[in-house]
Amino acid sequence: MSATLAGPALLHDPAFNRGSAFAAADRARLGIEGFLPPVADTLETQVARVHVQLGTLDNDLQKYLLLSDLQARNETLFYAVLMSDPAVFMPLVYTPTVGEACQKFDHVLRAARGMYLPITAKGRLKELLANWPQKDVRFIVVTDGERILGLGDLGVNGMGIPVGKLALYTVCAGVPPELTLPITLDVGTNTATLLEDPLYLGLRQHRVRGADYDAFIEEFVSAIMELYPKCCLQWEDFANINAVPILARYRDQTCTYNDDIQGTAAVAVAGIYGALRISGQKLTDQTFLFLGGGSAATGIAELISQAMVLEGATIEEARARNWLFDVNGLMVKSRTDIAGFQAPFAHDHAPLTSFVDAIKQIKPTGIVGVSTVPKLFNQAVIEAMAEINDRPIIFPYSNPTSRSECTAEEAYKWSGGRAIFASGSPFPPVTLGDKTFVPGQGNNVYIFPAMGMAVLATEATRVTEDMFIVAAQAVAEQVTQEDLDRGLIYPPQHDIRTASLHVAARVAERIFDNGLARVPRPDDIAAHIEALAYLPVYPAV
Numbered sequence: 340m341s342a343t344l345a346g347p348a349l350l351h352d353p354a355f356n357r358g359s360a361f362a363a364a365d366r367a368r369l370g371i372e373g374f375l376p377p378v379a380d381t382l383e384t385q386v387a388r389v390h391v392q393l394g395t396l397d398n399d400l401q402k403y404l405l406l407s408d409l410q411a412r413n414e415t416l417f418y419a420v421l422m423s424d425p426a427v428f429m430p431l432v433y434t435p436t437v438g439e440a441c442q443k444f445d446h447v448l449r450a451a452r453g454m455y456l457p458i459t460a461k462g463r464l465k466e467l468l469a470n471w472p473q474k475d476v477r478f479i480v481v482t483d484g485e486r487i488l489g490l491g492d493l494g495v496n497g498m499g500i501p502v503g504k505l506a507l508y509t510v511c512a513g514v515p516p517e518l519t520l521p522i523t524l525d526v527g528t529n530t531a532t533l534l535e536d537p538l539y540l541g542l543r544q545h546r547v548r549g550a551d552y553d554a555f556i557e558e559f560v561s562a563i564m565e566l567y568p569k570c571c572l573q574w575e576d577f578a579n580i581n582a583v584p585i586l587a588r589y590r591d592q593t594c595t596y597n598d599d600i601q602g603t604a605a606v607a608v609a610g611i612y613g614a615l616r617i618s619g620q621k622l623t624d625q626t627f628l629f630l631g632g633g634s635a636a637t638g639i640a641e642l643i644s645q646a647m648v649l650e651g652a653t654i655e656e657a658r659a660r661n662w663l664f665d666v667n668g669l670m671v672k673s674r675t676d677i678a679g680f681q682a683p684f685a686h687d688h689a690p691l692t693s694f695v696d697a698i699k700q701i702k703p704t705g706i707v708g709v710s711t712v713p714k715l716f717n718q719a720v721i722e723a724m725a726e727i728n729d730r731p732i733i734f735p736y737s738n739p740t741s742r743s744e745c746t747a748e749e750a751y752k753w754s755g756g757r758a759i760f761a762s763g764s765p766f767p768p769v770t771l772g773d774k775t776f777v778p779g780q781g782n783n784v785y786i787f788p789a790m791g792m793a794v795l796a797t798e799a800t801r802v803t804e805d806m807f808i809v810a811a812q813a814v815a816e817q818v819t820q821e822d823l824d825r826g827l828i829y830p831p832q833h834d835i836r837t838a839s840l841h842v843a844a845r846v847a848e849r850i851f852d853n854g855l856a857r858v859p860r861p862d863d864i865a866a867h868i869e870a871l872a873y874l875p876v877y878p879a880v
């Protein structure tokens with residue numbers, strides 16, 4: 340990467356702008372003397388100034404906007420700030436705040452970021468994509484905005500998600516930002532309030548479905564494969580009617596994965612490995628009941644099943660230990676509304692429409708909330724789990740916080756401090772009596788940045804299912820006894836970069852073993868990854 344600009348225009352190039360950190364000699368050489376206050380900052384003092392500015396703001400959306408402006412102005416400083424304390428900054432650029440930012444995106448938009456591909460440009464997608472200035476794109480996070488977190492169809496307002504996820508590729512696993520491209524496909528929206536909002540920025544039409552949608556996706560994937568042959572395509576926040584068939588269609592054709600199905604599955608399995616170290620139980624003895632039967636639920640249920648197979652179960656036995664409960668109740672074989680991707684988890688049982696009754700009859704050791712509906716893990720649910728389990732696994736995974744099936748405090752309080760808890764969005768520590776519990780964040784952020792770095796380091800041709808099991812194991816093996824003693828079943832987030840680089844190295848090893856790499860195997864994979872990982876240091880100009 341090299342700067343093409345000099346003079347005042349350089350101050351508007353976020354990749355090279357140093358703002359007040361341009362040294363006196365550089366200011367003279369680059370023709371920007373007089374455009375900046377006289378004192379030349381260090382990156383450290385600039386970070387300290389941003390911390391001060393954030394401290395003056397009293398709500399998280401304002402902080403999100405300040406950070407977005409910074410990203411558009413000075414990318415190095417943006418990443419230096421985020422990496423100064425990921426545990427503090429992730430909730431601002433990711434869930435929960437990104438959810439509110441997406442809901443209000445058309446009202447709060449300042450600088451556009453990434454690419455928007457409307458279905459009205461069908462036939463010209465390659466031409467549009469070729470406008471992107473970077474010619475070596477390695478990671479695309481793409482959404483069509485139909486299932487943004489648990490917030491529903493937000494149309495092009497969903498762009499906050501690809502932007503936020505890709506920022507975390509860099510923060511958590513050191514994927515260089517210039518290799519990343521956030522994309523929103525605009526096929527319309529079915530959300531009436533957006534269609535009626537004069538400020539809405541997407542196509543004012545209902546969602547295109549069927550053959551026209553499929554052809555649009557096909558043209559998009561083909562264009563990416565032609566323009567960026569080393570690119571990994573991450574599908575994010577599609578409705579399951581599209582997410583599941585798209586993954587099935589392309590997973591064997593190109594380097595691609597669905598984060599909501601596969602990344603979420605890996606983080607859930609990692610959390611379960613941690614939970615079993617607390618309970619001292621075997622994976623093959625567990626039974627899971629999912630609230631929700633969509634992309635996340637079926638993805639997790641299948642990866643748990645694969646993990647059980649690795650521990651000696653048959654795939655049929657394993658799937659029989661995973662149950663789904665959706666808006667119409669327990670998924671039983673006699674139901675006529677079961678989709679193909681749900682069928683492996685629809686078992687023989689009498690129909691049930693009460694989740695508490697399902698807990699009492701199926702006797703799960705763990706419940707996973709991926710329903711998008713808040714508060715459904717109510718007191719009766721948690722108490723039912725605590726009655727049949729010494730250490731019930733309670734994972735309200737729906738995002739953002741406003742959609743969480745319960746809070747950490749509720750789970751600990753109603754289970755008498757016995758719940759093994761993790762949630763999709765973060766909750767603060769909870770003190771009950773003389774014990775303080777540190778809730779973990781069961782979020783695919785432990786997986787997708789690391790998966791990205793593994794793909795970068797190997798130039799992998801495919802993303803395979805076993806890579807997600809390896810990722811789950813690699814997350815889990817970093818959890819210490821001290822973490823578990825506090826109830827924490829994931830590596831602490833303040834050092835998520837170390838955790839992610841470890842996961843990346845383990846996954847990269849598997850990619851080399853599988854013969855899916857396009858680069859020679861280095862002697863020391865971890866060192867190879869460390870050398871590739873981005874650090875927020877001003878590039879030469």
Ligand SMILES: NC(=O)C1=CN([C@@H]2O[C@H](COP(=O)(O)OP(=O)(O)OC[C@H]3O[C@@H](n4cnc5c(N)ncnc54)[C@H](OP(=O)(O)O)[C@@H]3O)[C@@H](O)[C@H]2O)C=CC1
Pocket residue numbers: 486487488489490578579598599600603606630631632633634635636664665666667708709710711712736737738739742762763764781782783784
């Ligand atoms: N923590 C993490 O890392 C991740 C969390 N998630 C979260 O998981 C949630 C679901 O995502 P995803 O699976 O992709 O979405 P889907 O839309 O595919 O699935 C949602 C499921 O919940 C069901 N559901 C809706 N209302 C109820 C209800 N009242 N009771 C029981 N089930 C209900 C839906 O049934 P029906 O289709 O019949 O309406 C559907 O089966 C989201 O909130 C998302 O943020 C997702 C990925 C990662």
Ligand SMILES: CC(=O)C(=O)O
Pocket residue numbers: 434487488489576598599737738763782783
């Ligand atoms: C975390 C995530 O991918 C989701 O909630 O959709």
Ligand SMILES: [Mg+2]
Pocket residue numbers: 488575576598599
């Ligand atoms: Mg998602």
